[in-house]
Amino acid sequence: VDPAVNTSTIAAIVTSLGGPAAAVGIIRLSGPSAVPIVGCVFRPKVNKKKRNASEWRPKSHVIEYGVVSDSQGNVIDEVLVVPMLAPKSYTREDVVELQCHGTEVCLQRVLRACLEAGARLAEPGEFTLRAFLNGRLDLSQAENVEKLISAKSVAAADAALAGIEGGFSSLVKSLRTQCMELLTEIEARLDFDDEMPPLDLNLIMDKIYRMLHDLDNALETANYDKLLQSGLQIAIIGRPNVGKSSLLNAWSKTDRAIVTNIAGTTRDVVEASVSVRGVPVTLLDTAGIRETDDVVEKIVKVLGECSCHPMMVPDYGTSALYFLNPINDTVSLSLFRVERSEAVAKNADVVIMTTSAAEGWTLEDTKLLERIQRNQTASGCSSPLILVINKIDCAPSDSYEWVNTCGFSFNKHIPTCAVNGRGIQELEAAIIEIMGLNTIPVGGRRWTVNQRQCEQLIRTKKAFVRLKSSIQEDMPFDFWTIDLREAALALGQISGEDISEEILSNIFELTKDEL
Ligand code: GDP
């Protein structure tokens, strides 16, 4: 990619729009004409005497106060201008930022004035693309900028920041350098074998093992990265009245990092969000499903059993959602499909089967779990299953032999008391263990690799594994160099040193001619 290609000056509103108006919004310009373009529209307030465009000579990193005018000379906003001249800027080009009033009207007018004065509207991600093309960030750092902007949790933001700080970039760089050095050494022996000292194979093998170790460490973060981006869905299932809603409430209350708490009154599923090791976890309280004969009886039963949340009652093909409003004792009803609640369990990352210690395992529990597992099998997914034995305070004893005789196998069984929160910590610990979150360091920033980087790391690893066996099997040097070159290429795709325009435009979501 030719860095000299950016002769245009781009401009965009870089603060968010669409929400409630903010006090301040920012327009950023980057490119060789950023200063003259701003000079056309901006007039500093300190200096009353009329100037023309070419005269605006900003001092880098010194804020100026003034007004922006449109092409007819009408003042359209009062602004602070922040000039950041090349190379001391985000893109390493001349950058000028205009701090305008934050309403969409002001921002759009000032932006239009800049465009009329010669700037081109920037594509999403284009400032970061230029930062990459001009060597300010490598590709993996640039990807972390996007990750930081879209981070939905503190942990995701921390991981992105660690990536921008460059820990992963320097690892990749160092691995690539080692590949190149090794390649040079071997290639020299391809050409002048008899004049060179023999290769120290032990040293080379050591190096390869160390690099494989680094690769494995990096690859380990991929799973966490996925979890940070998409979070975990945990379905709490069980027959009515075992304490599913109480469990959800107890859990989301004990957790200090609650992100949202949406109590769906028109849905068949109640959600709460908690955070487990920084991973956003959505708890889905699926309303119990019970099969009885008489619809009227069903409604009475359900309302009697559980008025704390919407309840699903299967009837003739459709189901009803009944919600008792405790303020005025009215019942609201809506219809929806019977499968919804089970579909939630089908797609969940973890299923928590809730039972009551007071009653032990019942036929109804068997029926419910059979149906859930049949659904999962049919859709080809099987998520870990945790058995929660709730209401341990009501149990005659604390031995639950039926866990082993109920005919199902669980990844873990956890005794809880949802009314006082006992067992919630253990439940969280079980999830941490089952989902492999215990490899994540608590606190402290640690970068993570995204899907694209992960693929290239796997490619690198495969090349090293082949290289290792080529050395062990005493294969000709040509075999070694093929794999070393492959590894260096894959690493270069991560840093961006070896990357096609096509991949680049995918990453920055640009069309080809914008590069
Ligand atoms: P759900 O139908 O499965 O959602 O059950 P709920 O959460 O609505 O609970 C049903 C009833 O059991 C409520 O009266 C709860 O207060 C009670 N309950 C829930 N968990 C416990 C528990 O651990 N011990 C005791 N004693 N009662 C509980």
Ligand code: ZN
């Ligand atoms: Zn409930």
